Amino acid sequence: MTQKTAGIHHITAFVRDPQENVDFYAGVLGLRLVKQTINFDAPEVYHLYFGNQIGSPGTAITFFPWPESRLGEVGGGQVGTVTFAVPVGALSFWQDRLQRLGVPAVASRRFSESYLKFKDYDGLQLEIVERAEGAESEWSFGGVPANKAIKGFGGAQLLSMAPAKTMDLLGNVMGLTKVGEEDGWVRYQSYGDLGNIVDVNSEPVKLGRGGSGTIHHIAWRAADDEDHAKWRAHVLEHGFNPTPIVDRQYFNAVYFREAGGILFEIATDTPGFDNDEPAEALGEKLMLPEWFEPHRAEIEAGLLPFKVRVLEGDQS
Secondary structure, eight states: OOOOOOSEEEEEEEESOHHHHHIIIIIITOOEEEEEEEETTEEEEEEEEEESTTOOTTTEEEEEEOTTOOBOBOOBTEEEEEEEEEOTTOHHHHHHHHHHTTOOEEEEEETTEEEEEEEOTTOOEEEEEEOSOSOOOOOOBTTBOGGGSOOEEEEEEEEOSSHHHHHHHHHHTSOOEEEEEETTEEEEEOSSSSSOEEEEESSOOOBOBOSBTEEEEEEEEESSHHHHHHHHHHHHHTTOOOOOOEEOSSEEEEEEEOTTSOEEEEEEEEEOGGGSSOGGGTTSSBOOOTTTGGGHHHHHHTSOOOOOOOOGGGOO
């Protein structure tokens, strides 16, 4: 069976405070909060999704804000850095913006591309790169106009404890192509135009520790339910142990842990975040799956309130 993913579907991380999380990803980065719901496996914790105007596959970064979360340590078995793509010519805008809003950023080079590297309020490692590929976002918020806005994922840096096995998985199971090697990183690329590039460490990295400021999992794209079922069988055939298919309301998911320790998910592009609320109202209220609706009052009482707001630095 031949399977090839278009690239990253979403990336999910642990953070602590929901208001700080919203202030950074909506306020600083200008992403749209496209869904506020709960962690279906731990309903006392929010699950917040940010992306382009509709949270298209390849644009959605998601969070479990848990105030009691321990501080994590970035290391092996994790996604180390999340890469966002912006339009060509927009990097100087982002350099000025991050400086003005008090977010320290440093310039770097990798595979002949220029990056801005910085961290969110929880220490999650992020970077921005210019890419011509991928549709521009139609969303603007605060001080971020649509023509400078983050398009979606450029990709990610994977930190593997067994990089040779991780690279074998990327090439021979996920269908990515090796396109370069430089300064301890090996680059793989999928056929999609967003979330299509991942860099893997060439030497093993010691085990990290999960907690706030670290990535929980990286999800890869499947076109639809039929393709998703093929992916599960494909992963199983290659000796991995995928979970049963799980209904996440906005996509279906299967999970497995690869040999380098990183938790992989395969998620369907459909049905999308407008599955239970209109596109123009995405993210405006807490959405619960039907099996949690009888417990709405109890769930809401246990969650810290927040609001999407324009930062003071963007108010004129």
